[in-house]
Amino acid sequence: MQFTTSVLALLSSAAIASAGKVTFWTLDDVTRTVYFTSNENKFPMDPVTVSSAEKTTVDFADGFVGNFHAVAEGEPNQDGMLGEIKFGGWGAMTYFDVSAIVNPNDKNNVKQMWPADSQTPMSGCEVFPCDNAYYVWDDVQTKVTTENHIITTLGEGSTGINFA
Numbered sequence: 001m002q003f004t005t006s007v008l009a010l011l012s013s014a015a016i017a018s019a020g021k022v023t024f025w026t027l028d029d030v031t032r033t034v035y036f037t038s039n040e041n042k043f044p045m046d047p048v049t050v051s052s053a054e055k056t057t058v059d060f061a062d063g064f065v066g067n068f069h070a071v072a073e074g075e076p077n078q079d080g081m082l083g084e085i086k087f088g089g090w091g092a093m094t095y096f097d098v099s100a101i102v103n104p105n106d107k108n109n110v111k112q113m114w115p116a117d118s119q120t121p122m123s124g125c126e127v128f129p130c131d132n133a134y135y136v137w138d139d140v141q142t143k144v145t146t147e148n149h150i151i152t153t154l155g156e157g158s159t160g161i162n163f164a
Contacts, residue, residue: 019064020088020149021059021149022057022058022083022149022150022151023056023057023116023151023152024058024152025055025151025152026153026154026155027154027155027156028052029052030072030154030155031049031050031051031072031073032050032051032070032072032073032155033050033070033071033073034071034154035047037066042065043066045060050154062088063087064087065085065087066084068085069081069082069110080102081110081133082099082102083099083152084099084134085113085150087148093146094147094150095144096142096150097113097143098110098133098134099133100128100135104128107127107128110154111125112153113150113153114143114163115149115150116147116149116151119161122163124153
């Protein structure tokens, strides 16, 4: 039994190591709750509260496909600008984009997404509207990376990163 428990623990840690993660970087002084929706409710996730006090990293299950949106403290929970993501997609790649399809008027929550290490490609904008977000169902704006750690900015402000 000891061996079985150790093997299961090892496999669980290996699965977590290969899972994706998103770090939320709040650029203003607004506290937000980030809500997650997985396709087919296959990977339910609890909401998280984020603020500018520190960057908050959330682990995702390998194979997660879905989206997230942020809601400012005191505001009603309604869909806004979405961060869409698929971890472990075709070729073990990560697919992502900032989507304005549901609510293009949400200009203060999800803003930009990019791979943590390479910082390219980037989806989204510091100021909306821009030509680097997903606006209609057939936009060719989905980005792809071999990395499984994505940075997502929230709120008004600038990262100081030059995404050439």
